[in-house]
Amino acid sequence: MSRTTSDLLYLVTIVTFIVALRFLSRPDKARLGNWIGAAGMLLAIGVTLAKSEVVSYLWIFVGMGIGGGFGAVAARRVKMTAMPQMVALFNGVGGGAAALISWAEFHNRAPAPGNLKLDISLAIMLSALIGSISFAGSLVAFAKLQELVRGRPITYPGQQLGNGLVFGIAVAAGITIAAGGEEQWLMWALLALGSLFGVLFVLPIGGADMPVVISLLNAFTGIAAAATGFELENNVLIVSGALVGASGTLLTVLMGRAMNRSITNVLFGAFGQVSAGTAAAASSDGGTVRSAGAEDVAVMLAYAHKVVFVPGYGLAVAQAQHDVRQLADLLEEKGVEVSYAIHPVAGRMPGHMNVLLAEANVPYPQLKEMEEANPEFGRTDVVLVVGANDVVNPDARNNEGSPIYGMPILNVDQAQAVVVLKRSMNPGFAGIENPLFFNPKTVMLFGDAKESIDKLIEDVKGL
Amino acid sequence: MSHGQLLVFELTILVLAIFLGFEVISKVPTLLHTPLMSGTNAIHGIVIVGAILVMGAGGKDTLTWVIGFLAVILASANVVGGFVVTDRMLEMFKRRRPERAPADTDGKPPPEQ
Numbered sequence: 001m002s003r004t005t006s007d008l009l010y011l012v013t014i015v016t017f018i019v020a021l022r023f024l025s026r027p028d029k030a031r032l033g034n035w036i037g038a039a040g041m042l043l044a045i046g047v048t049l050a051k052s053e054v055v056s057y058l059w060i061f062v063g064m065g066i067g068g069g070f071g072a073v074a075a076r077r078v079k080m081t082a083m084p085q086m087v088a089l090f091n092g093v094g095g096g097a098a099a100l101i102s103w104a105e106f107h108n109r110a111p112a113p114g115n116l117k118l119d120i121s122l123a124i125m126l127s128a129l130i131g132s133i134s135f136a137g138s139l140v141a142f143a144k145l146q147e148l149v150r151g152r153p154i155t156y157p158g159q160q161l162g163n164g165l166v167f168g169i170a171v172a173a174g175i176t177i178a179a180g181g182e183e184q185w186l187m188w189a190l191l192a193l194g195s196l197f198g199v200l201f202v203l204p205i206g207g208a209d210m211p212v213v214i215s216l217l218n219a220f221t222g223i224a225a226a227a228t229g230f231e232l233e234n235n236v237l238i239v240s241g242a243l244v245g246a247s248g249t250l251l252t253v254l255m256g257r258a259m260n261r262s263i264t265n266v267l268f269g270a271f272g273q274v275s276a277g278t279a280a281a282a283s284s285d286g287g288t289v290r291s292a293g294a295e296d297v298a299v300m301l302a303y304a305h306k307v308v309f310v311p312g313y314g315l316a317v318a319q320a321q322h323d324v325r326q327l328a329d330l331l332e333e334k335g336v337e338v339s340y341a342i343h344p345v346a347g348r349m350p351g352h353m354n355v356l357l358a359e360a361n362v363p364y365p366q367l368k369e370m371e372e373a374n375p376e377f378g379r380t381d382v383v384l385v386v387g388a389n390d391v392v393n394p395d396a397r398n399n400e401g402s403p404i405y406g407m408p409i410l411n412v413d414q415a416q417a418v419v420v421l422k423r424s425m426n427p428g429f430a431g432i433e434n435p436l437f438f439n440p441k442t443v444m445l446f447g448d449a450k451e452s453i454d455k456l457i458e459d460v461k462g463l
Numbered sequence: 464m465s466h467g468q469l470l471v472f473e474l475t476i477l478v479l480a481i482f483l484g485f486e487v488i489s490k491v492p493t494l495l496h497t498p499l500m501s502g503t504n505a506i507h508g509i510v511i512v513g514a515i516l517v518m519g520a521g522g523k524d525t526l527t528w529v530i531g532f533l534a535v536i537l538a539s540a541n542v543v544g545g546f547v548v549t550d551r552m553l554e555m556f557k558r559r560r561p562e563r564a565p566a567d568t569d570g571k572p573p574p575e576q
Contacts, residue, residue: 013509017506021484021506022487024491024502027556030495030553034550037502038546041542044512045515049519054520055519059535063532071539071540071541071545072543078548083552086544089544090508090541093540094507094537097513101530104527107527107530222503226477228510230470232512232516235473236509238480243503246480
């Protein structure tokens with residue numbers, strides 16, 4: 001196939017990707033859009049296989065079988081509640097592939113002197129560096145979300161200096177490559193240090209900041225793919241990478257804004273250190289915690305006029321979304337007005353709660369975003385907080401010493417009564433005390449969220 | 464086309480694509496942010512094009528072979544996994560439509576899983 005023909009067909013792929021993203025702004029067309037994008041991807045693969053440069057096929061198909069098989073099985077089997085780690089994983093492998101391609105390009109093109117022009121070597125270095133950071137960083141994010149490593153911030157002395165040093169040396173190796181360095185060990189150093197930096201940079205970030213990290217890593221892989229496009233002089237890679245990069249960047253900014261923190265603060269802010277100091281001292285000044293039984297809570301709910309559910313990551317962990325929906329339906333039958341208040345950074349990725357509640361078929365009109373939900377709390381009888389913590393922490397409003405001070409929250413404490421479903425009194429992933437639990441309006445319902453909700457369903461039915 | 468011209472041409476495409484990306488994606492509602500992220504995840508699986516070019520080239524040495532093979536595996540996991548996961552997410556968003564329009568034929572909520 002001639003270069004002109006293949007480039008024209010790649011253009012069709014580009015169009016399908018843009019259409020896919022456009023359709024994503026409409027729930028009813030989004031699924032069709034995804035298939036259009038997939039068809040475009042298939043076309044691009046076919047076109048590439050038909051290129052005259054591609055002469056051996058067997059091992060390409062073997063590799064596709066292994067990778068595609070793994071991807072299909074993993075994507076089919078994963079529970080909806082485990083989506084964030086799955087997204088992190090697929091993001092990581094994409095970044096890894098981009099880094100590997102750059103390695104191969106450098107390995108094959110560098111030995112002939114003058115073969116690498118400045119822009120190509122620059123693209124190789126960027127794609128290798130960003131791709132390896134994204135690969136290793138995403139795997140750590142995956143491990144954290146899968147609870148293979150602690151979700152809490154992991155900090156150690158001299159962390160920022162150490163991380164900065166690793167990144168600095170990686171960039172130095174990259175600049176040497178860009179400046180014409182053609183020794184192979186430069187690339188090995190770049191990839192190794194990039195991966196190391198990816199690990200070091202995600203490790204200290206707490207679970208609550210995951211939405212920002214995952215969006216950012218998504219942007220990284222996009223940028224790495226675009227850089228790969230420059231080294232292969234391939235438009236479809238450049239455009240697709242740029243689209244993903246733009247999307248990831250936009251989401252990162254949105255998430256940062258929702259937390260009222262700059263991106264640098266999320267990434268490099270010593271979250272753990274502040275919370276260990278002033279915040280804990282300021283907020284846990286006595287106060288008692290009231291706990292209640294499911295029967296009492298059931299009565300509160302059944303005789304309320306308006307009940308608002310506030311879901312958080314705990315809902316995902318307990319996989320209680322179907323039970324919550326069932327309880328909400330039951331309450332609605334009893335004439336209670338039910339809605340869900342969704343904080344933009346609730347959960348572990350942008351829009352996480354929306355996906356979970358969608359799985360449980362919660363009707364759209366009941367889902368309220370923060371701006372819509374907050375004015376309503378004043379006339380709400382009972383708020384049921386299911387596995388959310390930081391996003392309802394009044395310290396964000398009142399306590400200047402708190403690490404989350406200034407983050408817009410759901411003002412659940414303005415409701416008549418608050419019921420918090422929680423496993424125990426342990427602080428949340430961010431490790432911050434929550435004075436909401438000590439508020440006289442609040443009662444705690446301890447236990448696994450799913451079991452508690454099931455008990456509530458039984459008790460409400462019995463009324 | 465000279466190398467310099469090609470580069471300028473590619474940069475033009477890059478810049479336009481970035482603006483297009485911001486334009487298209489800022490229209491996506493919060494409701495669909497997770498599928499958006501997952502969908503863009505699938506799209507960057509396009510690096511499979513590069514992986515195929517590396518692996519399909521003739522006369523490559525062992526190291527290139529190994530790197531290329533790994534790249535093909537990773538990229539195809541990205542492509543297939545990305546599109547399948549996104550489809551599963553969007554399927555759930557689609558199923559809820561009947562509740563807004565009760566006249567639809569498949570209006571019953573699906574069985575609990």
